[in-house]
Amino acid sequence: MADTKQRRAAKLAREIDAFAKAHGGAEGQLAYLGQAGTRIVLVGADGDWGDLVAPSHDIAAAAAERAGLTLHESFDGEFAARVRTGPYEWTRMAGIQLGGPSNG
Template sequence: MAETAEPQTQQTDDKHAARAERRAAKLARQINTFAEAHGGAEGQLAHLGRMGTRIVLVGEDGGWGDLVAPSYAVAENATRKAGITVHEDFDGEFAAKVRTGPYEWSRMAGIQVGGPSNDKG
């Protein structure tokens, strides 16, 4: 009986690995699309706990966005496939590249210091 459990475990592991590889490839395509739209991109990976890992992207033009990977390993694989520079921290020169507009400032003020409401209703 122990002999049949190992192949099932291997099949399950193979399915999980294949799923993770497909997810990393999809994220890499999304990263590349962002980079093309913004003259290049750099990133930073941030743990979200059980939710996964956030891939924060900053374009050369100051545009920014993020994607969520199901795990840190998938996020690392995606950024490696996309070929972008990944920073350890979101600070210094990297953070200074981000350009925000009135919308972002309004949202941040509403969240942080009782500024305009973020609710639409």
């Protein structure tokens, strides 16, 4: 079982590395999702963002460490201000909040 966790962490680390390479570097934050696992939120140096989901917090933390990802305790302040959002995110958020289209 430990081998499966190591392989999953290695795969996530490769995905983190690819994101960082494509966006001039990256930093992240781990968000617990309950039984669904842990979300790895990535923010690129260019302001683009993405996320990955790990099956557990331990696997997410191992992947982040393996990738050399700088982690933030929370998604707020200066870290959150780096995120660049576009029309898709704004209409999706407005649709969810106002009962309109959710773009997905």
